Amino acid sequence: MPPSDDVVLRVENLVKHFPLKRSGSLRAGGVVKAVDGVSFELRRGETLGVVGESGCGKSTLARTLVGLEKPTGGSVRFGDAVVHTARGRELRALRRRIQIVLQDPYTSLNPRRTIREILTQPFEIHPDVLPKARRTARISELLDLVGLDPSLHLDRYPHQFSGGQRQRIGIARALALQPDVVVCDEPVSALDVSVQAQVVNLLERLQKELGVAYVFIAHDLSVVRHISDRVAVMYLGKLVESGPGAPLYDAPRHPYTKALLSAVPVPEPASRTNRQRILLAGDPPSPVDPPSGCRFRTRCWQATDTCATQEPPLAGPEHPVACHYPLAA
């Protein structure tokens, strides 16, 4: 185990509820339990992958981690600083240390700014990081780092770049202030298959060179396995299982993880016939009123009466799981 002072981000019981709009709603006054008690630690230079189906709360988690949403409960700590109560100088330092890369390379860059302006902006917000005279050189370095030629690209606008190139620019911007943590929310989902690998390789190389830690959020389980040291599986606002990639993928302990993995198509026609696939019935329930007890019980083939009344905690040392009857390894 790495020493505990190696933890860069400590997330404790994080909760984010959104109030339901009143007008016309049958359940006026209710809340969307988008993130509902998530805890994890992120260590220096590691990648924590977060997977889960649409609407399970991945983006809300990402936005809350970097301070774009105010949590309903719980905390995110970076060293001694608490992300959502920090003020003044401490807050500025945090904003610099924790960055985010978003899914859509088409909308996350301001279309009216050149790449030079987009990459200069972080230094204008945090002028103490680098004296003005050295910024131009630093921006060229950044573009170099993400594999774009500064002499060709600095004075162009986002629309003059391909999706993969725009995503590189988004990554360069996130890395400008030398953060310790970058939260990537579906950074390759909008990219073509043939371009995805370029961005995944880039993120991995930058991590080796700069020691940055990633929270890598995606719904593509293959990409997450490839890039992550540890993986957390999310279902209806909660983590149901987490652990190092190999045991989690090869011997999942939560029924949901097992079903999710078995549903991923494997690009090998020969293995078609002998694959055991668990077809889950139905869709994930609404996060407005999640099932009592275990939230997965409405789709779980193992559910018992206990599952309906008692919520299983995420428990265990290396490979924790939130299930009353975890699967054998």
Next chain:
Amino acid sequence: MEPLLKVTDLRVSFPGPSGPVHAVNGVGLELAAGRTLALLGESGSGKSVTAQAVMGILDVPPARVAGSVTLRGRELLTLSPRDRDRVSGEEIGMVFQDAMAALNPVFSVGDQITELLRVRRGMSRADARRRAVELLDRVRIPAPANRVKDYPHQFSGGMRQRVMIALAIALEPAVLIADEPTTALDVTVQAQVMELIAEIQRDSGMGLLLITHDLGVVAEVADDVAVMYAGRIVERGTVEQIFDGPAHPYTEGLLASMPRVDRTDEELYAIPGAPPNPARLPTGCPFHLRCHRVTPECRSDLPALEPLPAHRASACHHRTEVLHATQR
């Protein structure tokens, strides 16, 4: 045997600000009854335009369509709009990525299916309603008799996709074209929908043209594969042939660049660059700017889709070497 659906030298272009955009440049496909042909390719390669041309739902003009599309030997591209509409409507079913856009939001799903059966099959209201419930049951909508009166927005994404499948198979078409039918769905729901399509196909003997960019889905369900790049078919073969040893460098790169859920690789192979803009295709082979096997002739001469042993084909000047290099 005469293929059920045969597409020959299909070409589609759209007017663009600086000359025509050649979206489809001579595509050929053959689909037999009961088979699944996957049309694989990345964004902008011309998959949907191909499907729309086959289905006869492109606006002509502005689109220009040339070539041949035959269904059981009968040419469709020269039919009058009225005959075309009848043949496409009754013999070819279509499922899209976005069910919300394909379904009419102001009619209940039951009314939409009933209307189709009344207009195309001349069924009575009561019979059509009964059949609609059967169809919803067929696509595993729980409690179908209660749900026929519901509107599209009252269904989840996966259920809407299944409702659209019910509509597409209502007239028992000979061919089903499914354009990214599961791309917008979660993997667990995607598995349900693909399983359903496969089951219907087994029962009815429909031919399935499955359009996708997902190699995993292709490996799971296809019999035959056609790989598309920049508006052309660059490789064609059975699913085993393509996955065991691709004969085109683009397919080779795609297979190598894919991370796998059952494997941890050190580094992914990355195809350099990005797909070309169809309004400005490079000279020679459209893949030459990204190809690691490029030679001078690739920059000047466009390779045609040429046969290889075992009924497969590749549009690469060096197809024999590629095949030799990739075969395990």
